[in-house]
Amino acid sequence: MGGDNTPLSNTLASVLDNLSTTSSGTLFGIVAATGIVAATGFALTFGQAEVKGKAATELLKGTSLREDEVKEHWEEYDKYFQQNAGEGVDEKQKAPKLVDTFYNLVTDIYEWGWGQSFHFSPAIPGKSHKDATRAHETMIADLLELKPGQKVLDVGCGVGGPMRAVASYSQAHVTGITINDYQVKRALHHNEKAGLKDLCTVVQGNFLHMPFEKESFDAAYSCEATCHAPKLTDVYKEIFGMLKPGGLYVSYEWVKTPKYDKLNPEHVRIVDAICYGDALPEMRTYLEIVDAAKEVGFEVVEERDLALPPAGPWWKRLKMGRLAYYRNHVIVSILSFLGLAPAGTTEVHEMLYKTAISLVEGGETGVFTPMHLLLCRKPETQETPAVAASA
Numbered sequence: 001m002g003g004d005n006t007p008l009s010n011t012l013a014s015v016l017d018n019l020s021t022t023s024s025g026t027l028f029g030i031v032a033a034t035g036i037v038a039a040t041g042f043a044l045t046f047g048q049a050e051v052k053g054k055a056a057t058e059l060l061k062g063t064s065l066r067e068d069e070v071k072e073h074w075e076e077y078d079k080y081f082q083q084n085a086g087e088g089v090d091e092k093q094k095a096p097k098l099v100d101t102f103y104n105l106v107t108d109i110y111e112w113g114w115g116q117s118f119h120f121s122p123a124i125p126g127k128s129h130k131d132a133t134r135a136h137e138t139m140i141a142d143l144l145e146l147k148p149g150q151k152v153l154d155v156g157c158g159v160g161g162p163m164r165a166v167a168s169y170s171q172a173h174v175t176g177i178t179i180n181d182y183q184v185k186r187a188l189h190h191n192e193k194a195g196l197k198d199l200c201t202v203v204q205g206n207f208l209h210m211p212f213e214k215e216s217f218d219a220a221y222s223c224e225a226t227c228h229a230p231k232l233t234d235v236y237k238e239i240f241g242m243l244k245p246g247g248l249y250v251s252y253e254w255v256k257t258p259k260y261d262k263l264n265p266e267h268v269r270i271v272d273a274i275c276y277g278d279a280l281p282e283m284r285t286y287l288e289i290v291d292a293a294k295e296v297g298f299e300v301v302e303e304r305d306l307a308l309p310p311a312g313p314w315w316k317r318l319k320m321g322r323l324a325y326y327r328n329h330v331i332v333s334i335l336s337f338l339g340l341a342p343a344g345t346t347e348v349h350e351m352l353y354k355t356a357i358s359l360v361e362g363g364e365t366g367v368f369t370p371m372h373l374l375l376c377r378k379p380e381t382q383e384t385p386a387v388a389a390s391a
């Protein structure tokens, strides 16, 4: 198994070395070699995956899931979200488990084809995706007015792209929580490599029941993560409880914009497809975000869609990547055909490809945004919030 920076061509070369020397093995070897050489040529011709988070080798057996688990997890995910997308998760307690399954399936592919930050950012003319991503992340630190030594909570931290940007930029200490155990391993590995293990902590847990001491954080943020919560007030209430009085919370939320018309079948189709391909229980409207924050007791300081002009289109990167995704599809198909990637990987990749199309449609029609900014403060002195009083 190749390490993080193993180039695809090296891995393919080692696969070739390991092919059997029996006569049927030789025939298989010739067929495989032809496929591999073609894939390598294709990969080299069309360049690397967009921002290299990891190598294609990490899609091989034995990473996030055991070989036999991928197909099984995929079928479970597909069945559930095909039936429920757009209608909300009927059984609330099922959501974290299914989201965990989803991230077992996609984490390696995300890192391979997108990088260590699992979110979008407005395109900035003349700047790379990497710079635009970092600007979107460090804006979190600015909005939270972070100071060195403060304690910050990252709600739904993924493999830690935003966490490392926020910590290195502000010198505040960031604690991330993710439901997915494999992401914890990846995040810890990246933190160590980046020399940030003293500033960044990662724990596995459910953000609907956070395993931290109450009022122990100076600030908190969530970057395109709370959209997975079946009920937004449940996660906002938890975050509210973790903050010290006066603490700020910022979130980049996935929402339906004012342009969304529930009577327009095209809008409904686009948003349902986004929910299906991104493991979302339902898509909220921008108005519901503010209501939920106020309901749990937050003062709303600012809220606006960061995707609106003059911001550059966040979906541009997805659109530009189409050729690379096709190349990735060929690589994944060859690796699966050769039995090097677990069964089910091709289906997951295809689902992501279709999701990318729906996301671009959501961006181009303007009915969806992944970056509705919500900045709120926990009041210094508290009245009993409506949700807490009725609980």
Ligand SMILES: C=C(CC[C@@H](C)[C@H]1CC[C@H]2C3=CC[C@H]4[C@H](C)[C@@H](O)CC[C@]4(C)[C@H]3CC[C@]12C)C(C)C
Pocket: 109, 110, 112, 113, 114, 117, 118, 119, 120, 224, 225, 227, 278, 279, 318, 321, 324, 325, 326, 328, 329, 349, 352, 353, 355, 356, 359
């Ligand atoms: C916030 C969430 C995730 C947002 C994005 C990081 C991901 C949404 C769709 C993903 C992708 C789609 C197409 C893939 C492509 C086919 C493959 O070859 C390489 C990876 C993709 C580009 C992949 C990368 C991550 C996304 C852009 C959700 C889940 C709440």
Ligand SMILES: C[S@@+](CC[C@H](N)C(=O)[O-])C[C@H]1O[C@@H](n2cnc3c(N)ncnc32)[C@H](O)[C@@H]1O
Pocket: 096, 099, 103, 116, 117, 118, 119, 155, 156, 157, 158, 159, 160, 161, 162, 177, 178, 179, 180, 183, 205, 206, 207, 208, 222, 223, 224, 225, 226, 228, 229
């Ligand atoms: C799209 S990723 C975003 C990750 C990270 N914020 C980033 O921008 O790179 C969503 C994250 O939310 C996490 N998540 C979803 N539901 C969760 C839950 N119930 N408890 C904890 N984490 C959860 C996922 O595990 C994943 O890490």
